[in-house]
Amino acid sequence: MKITVVGTGYVGLVTGTCFAETGNDVTCVDIDANKVKKLSSGQITIYEPGLEKLFERNLKEERLFFTTSLEEGIKDAEVIFLALPTPPGADGAADLSFVLNVAAHLGKIMTDYKVIVDKSTVPVGTAEKVTAAIAQNCKTPFDVVSNPEFLREGVAVDDFMKPDRVVIGTMSERARKVMGELYAPFVRQGNPILFMDEKSAELTKYAANSFLATKISFMNEIAVLCEKLGADVDMVRKGIGSDDRIGKRFLFPGIGYGGSCFPKDVQALVKSSQDAQYEFKILNAVMDVNENQKLFLLPKIKSFFKNDLKGKHFALWGLAFKPNTDDIREAPALYIIEALLAEGATVSVFDPEAMANVKQVVGDKIIYAEHQYTCLENADALIIATEWSVFRTPDFHKISASLKNQAIFDGRNLFEVSRMKELGYHYESVGRIPAIL
Numbered sequence: 001m002k003i004t005v006v007g008t009g010y011v012g013l014v015t016g017t018c019f020a021e022t023g024n025d026v027t028c029v030d031i032d033a034n035k036v037k038k039l040s041s042g043q044i045t046i047y048e049p050g051l052e053k054l055f056e057r058n059l060k061e062e063r064l065f066f067t068t069s070l071e072e073g074i075k076d077a078e079v080i081f082l083a084l085p086t087p088p089g090a091d092g093a094a095d096l097s098f099v100l101n102v103a104a105h106l107g108k109i110m111t112d113y114k115v116i117v118d119k120s121t122v123p124v125g126t127a128e129k130v131t132a133a134i135a136q137n138c139k140t141p142f143d144v145v146s147n148p149e150f151l152r153e154g155v156a157v158d159d160f161m162k163p164d165r166v167v168i169g170t171m172s173e174r175a176r177k178v179m180g181e182l183y184a185p186f187v188r189q190g191n192p193i194l195f196m197d198e199k200s201a202e203l204t205k206y207a208a209n210s211f212l213a214t215k216i217s218f219m220n221e222i223a224v225l226c227e228k229l230g231a232d233v234d235m236v237r238k239g240i241g242s243d244d245r246i247g248k249r250f251l252f253p254g255i256g257y258g259g260s261c262f263p264k265d266v267q268a269l270v271k272s273s274q275d276a277q278y279e280f281k282i283l284n285a286v287m288d289v290n291e292n293q294k295l296f297l298l299p300k301i302k303s304f305f306k307n308d309l310k311g312k313h314f315a316l317w318g319l320a321f322k323p324n325t326d327d328i329r330e331a332p333a334l335y336i337i338e339a340l341l342a343e344g345a346t347v348s349v350f351d352p353e354a355m356a357n358v359k360q361v362v363g364d365k366i367i368y369a370e371h372q373y374t375c376l377e378n379a380d381a382l383i384i385a386t387e388w389s390v391f392r393t394p395d396f397h398k399i400s401a402s403l404k405n406q407a408i409f410d411g412r413n414l415f416e417v418s419r420m421k422e423l424g425y426h427y428e429s430v431g432r433i434p435a436i437l
């Protein structure tokens with residue numbers, strides 16, 4: 001098939017590359033001319049494990065093209081995916097302007113039947129709005145489909161190539177057939193393609209993200225309780241996770257959920273509920289808990305330094321909102337850095353992939369170390385904000401030799417408390433009895 005993907009960010013680039021990998025001709029459109037130039041010349045613009053190889057192959061075999069021109073991009077397309085940003089507006093609702101502006105533009109330039117697919121995360125009712133925006137000026141028949149994306153950054157290629165399910169919201173038989181054919185190669189293992197109406201598809205996406213965020217906030221509250229009652233959250237997590245009805249995944253406590261999806265999508269669903277005259281009580285609590293959780297380590301750090309962080313220097317490992325990505329949107333590390341600087345401390349940071357993105361946002365207010373161990377030089381303590389694999393079995397001799405105090409504050413529970421005790425560290429984590437010096 002001939003496919004166009006409008007918006008070539010984390011979702012658009014993965015979507016376009018994976019559809020090219022199954023033999024389709026894909027043109028990706030983006031307004032960012034610099035991005036298009038880089039991608040056209042074979043330079044990948046995001047860090048996503050496994051993507052580069054597929055990207056290079058499909059570019060070389062001429063199944064993958066990039067352009068800034070929507071007209072040129074959609075000329076021969078049978079299916080047009082919209083993978084555009086839907087950031088939170090001032091009131092928390094998803095800002096649909098990117099999606100609706102492109103839809104209106106499409107209406108003016110489409111000359112034959114096309115299936116327009118909302119891949120962006122959009123509130124219930126958006127398919128109708130997109131249809132209306134296109135129809136204003138459109139002279140040909142078309143169908144609008146809601147096809148939310150469930151990929152996770154860091155494992156996006158795997159998630160896209162082998163999805164748990166594909167959700168396709170449309171009542172048009174013609175569009176169902178086109179979408180079914182397009183996705184057939186991705187569900188050969190028998191995972192379902194779920195056809196439904198547009199509104200149910202749109203709500204499915206928000207319900208999935210909000211449920212997962214609820215699991216995390218629930219565990220973060222259990223972690224708080226564990227510390228107060230002297231229980232160990234790792235044991236409780238394993239204890240409840242082995243019940244199939246609960247499941248093992250997404251039960252890891254930490255310093256809050258971040259990223260470009262959970263925070264904005266939970267907020268957007270709360271706003272949609274309000275607009276429908278319903279107060280979504282659980283999700284308000286989920287957001288509250290997450291807000292507090294981002295700075296969960298701060299009181300522990302302050303207490304260790306007798307409430308005076310002025311002039312103290314901290315090493316911080318991990319900036320990305322989660323491992324295996326360079327994405328720093330809503331990363332808990334950024335909140336910790338801001339709080340430490342506000343207390344008069346200085347900070348050195350290290351992250352395997354996200355340093356350049358942080359430099360763009362935080363600038364020279366912090367020190368960017370070349371290596372995880374040089375980051376520790378002259379530091380009063382180490383803080384861990386992201387669970388990159390390279391941090392899991394570090395050289396503790398090097399850590400001890402560099403740190404002024406043998407103190408580690410771990411927001412991701414990377415190490416066994418008993419081992420840290422043996423090694424002589426003051427070690428505080430989330431929901432476990434600390435090793436106190």
Ligand SMILES: NC(=O)c1ccc[n+]([C@@H]2O[C@H](COP(=O)([O-])OP(=O)(O)OC[C@H]3O[C@@H](n4cnc5c(N)ncnc54)[C@H](O)[C@@H]3O)[C@@H](O)[C@H]2O)c1
Pocket residue numbers: 006007008009010011012029030031032035083084085086098102119120121122149150151152153260261
């Ligand atoms: N990032 C994820 O893991 C993920 C997963 C599932 C769903 N989503 C949803 O997918 C959507 C896109 O998210 P993302 O993370 O890929 O965003 P992103 O910011 O990484 O990418 C969006 C791209 O759209 C481009 N763009 C903006 N306006 C444009 C226009 N008028 N024409 C062409 N291109 C334009 C931007 O330049 C950018 O490259 C959002 O709704 C998000 O909630 C994201």
Ligand SMILES: O=c1ccn([C@@H]2O[C@H](COP(=O)(O)OP(=O)(O)O[C@H]3O[C@H](CO)[C@@H](O)[C@H](O)[C@H]3O)[C@@H](O)[C@H]2O)c(=O)[nH]1
Pocket residue numbers: 121149150151152153154209212216249250251252253254255256257258259260261262265321322
């Ligand atoms: O047990 C857990 C699991 C995750 N997290 C945190 O939750 C956030 C989100 O993690 P994850 O879901 O793995 O990453 P995303 O790439 O944001 O993916 C989510 O958001 C995407 C965008 O909507 C969806 O497509 C995915 O299905 C959904 O998992 C991160 O800050 C994680 O650190 C925890 O704190 N504990």
